[in-house]
Structure formats: structure tokens, C-alpha cells
Amino acid sequence: MNFTMAIDLGGTIIKIGLLKEGQLLDRKEVGARAASGLKTQLPELEQVIDEMMLSNHLQKEDFMGIGFSFAGIVDSLNNRILSTNQKYDDSPETDLIGWAREKWNWPLFAMNDARMALLGEWQYGAGKGFTELVAITLGTGIGSAVLIGGQLLIGKHFQAGNLGGHFVVNHHGTLCTCGNIGCLEAEASTWRLPSLLKEYPEFDQSAIKNEEVLDFRALFHHAGNNDRVAIKVLDHCLSAWAAGIITMIHAFDPELIILSGGIMKSSSAILPALQKKVNQLAWTPWGKVKLVEAMFPDSAALYGADYLVRSSLK
Numbered sequence: 001m002n003f004t005m006a007i008d009l010g011g012t013i014i015k016i017g018l019l020k021e022g023q024l025l026d027r028k029e030v031g032a033r034a035a036s037g038l039k040t041q042l043p044e045l046e047q048v049i050d051e052m053m054l055s056n057h058l059q060k061e062d063f064m065g066i067g068f069s070f071a072g073i074v075d076s077l078n079n080r081i082l083s084t085n086q087k088y089d090d091s092p093e094t095d096l097i098g099w100a101r102e103k104w105n106w107p108l109f110a111m112n113d114a115r116m117a118l119l120g121e122w123q124y125g126a127g128k129g130f131t132e133l134v135a136i137t138l139g140t141g142i143g144s145a146v147l148i149g150g151q152l153l154i155g156k157h158f159q160a161g162n163l164g165g166h167f168v169v170n171h172h173g174t175l176c177t178c179g180n181i182g183c184l185e186a187e188a189s190t191w192r193l194p195s196l197l198k199e200y201p202e203f204d205q206s207a208i209k210n211e212e213v214l215d216f217r218a219l220f221h222h223a224g225n226n227d228r229v230a231i232k233v234l235d236h237c238l239s240a241w242a243a244g245i246i247t248m249i250h251a252f253d254p255e256l257i258i259l260s261g262g263i264m265k266s267s268s269a270i271l272p273a274l275q276k277k278v279n280q281l282a283w284t285p286w287g288k289v290k291l292v293e294a295m296f297p298d299s300a301a302l303y304g305a306d307y308l309v310r311s312s313l314k
């Protein structure tokens, strides 16, 4: 009885992992229907989990429990989803604990996905051996989580360390989805990039204008080809990410920052530039905070779920 099941409920895909003592033994992905809620998606998840047990010759009695990552504010003491942001909006009324108990008789442990991914990287990945960590996801939005003294930073309302994407980096900046102005993710994220490009007066003359999808892959490609607009926008994004990271360094005093997310697929173009800015601008008289890539950019939350279930039952 030392297997765990992990679910990482993302906005576009849901990852399901079967783990044993820090080893990811099997994984499946299903398309997310985040707009139509969580309840309607549960039967499909049940089916995938049952099939995964069958194909691995396991019974429900072989499992310690289920770890559940969610992109929203999660009460990880009571394993309840408190607040969502236009994804799975029925989650706060969905009884996940009852679902896992009735279906498999498993305990369920829920956590915000950025915190879960930080747990995975800390225990098994890039953050192994550290006690002071910040993990940042650069993608559609920007997520963050913090470990201080070997403890996850949670806070009274379960928000502490999670809102790094909503640190203000430009108080004259863009209106964010959260209602604030000039948040990091409103200045430099995948959702913001198309409008950021189109706002440049020379956009109509630039080569990037002909791209079907205005994403970071296209931005790095055209900046590499010396497109003036792409270079300017990339520089803007690098400065915004550096400002956000430096604020997180000043707020949380980490030794290491672990970066992941879709934008980091171009990490060779990002990491050295960000490290240079951090070295120049952060106030850390004890030394330099190191920026590294996640070891499991695609599955850290599954590893974290395994650790959470096992450490919660100890």
C-alpha cells in the first residue's frame, strides 16, 4: 500500500500520474473542459484512474491516497478549493474528499498547483537539499510559490507566496485580469503578448505581424532575426520578469529560484539575461541568488502530490 495517484488540473490539460515513493510509473493526459466546470469532468477522471490501475495490475487497496493540484486558491488544511479564476468555477461547491472516498476509499489532499510543483522540485528535482526556494511559472499567466526554512509559505488566507504574478512592476501599466494595474503577468505573459506587440507603432511594418499565433516562440524567433519590434518587446518582457523576480527575492529571501512554464521552453534565451539582471540589481549582500530551470517542467506537481500524500499520512 505505497502507491499514490496524482491529478494536476490545468486549464487546458489534466495530467494524471501513478507514483510510488517518488517514482512516476505511469501518466496520462486528458483534455480539460475548464469552462464547463469540475463536476462534469469527474467521471472521465474516474475512468482514466480505473484504467491506469487495471493496466498496472493494481487494486485500490494498493494506494495511500490521491494528491490533487488546482490552479486557484486552495485551503490545504481542509483540502477545499476556495476560489477560482474563470476555470472550473463550480470547484468550491464540489466535494472532492467525498468523491475520492466514495469511489476508491482514498483520502484526498488538495493544494494550489504552484505549491504542489514547488514540493515536487524541492523533494525530487532542482531544489533538492535547499530550504529557501521560490518557484515561478512563466506561461499563460505567472504563478509562484515559496519555501522558507523548509516550510511552504501558506498564510492565513492561503495566498502567501502565490501571487508573485500579481506583484506590480509598472504602476502606469496595463489593467490585469485580477483588477489591479501593472501586475507582472499583465506586463509580460502569454495572455498579454499579442496586445503588447500590437501596441508598438512599428508593428505593421514588422515581420512578426505575419505570424498566425503571436506567442513567445514567435517572439524569440523574430528577435533572433533582428526584428526591431520583437527585440523591443522581448526586452520589455525580460525587464518585467527581472523586476518581478527581484521583488520576490527582496520579499522572500530565497537561495534559489526555480523557473518553469511554457515560456521557459526558450530558456537558453531567457535564463542568462535574467541572471545578469538579478546579479546587477537585487540587494543580496550575502551572495547571488541562482536562477535555474525546473527539472520536471511538465510533471513537478505530480511528484509534489506523491510527497504531499505520503508526508500527510506519516
Ligand SMILES: [Zn+2]
Residues within 6 Å of the ligand: 165, 166, 176, 177, 178, 179, 180, 183, 186
Ligand atoms: Zn494581477
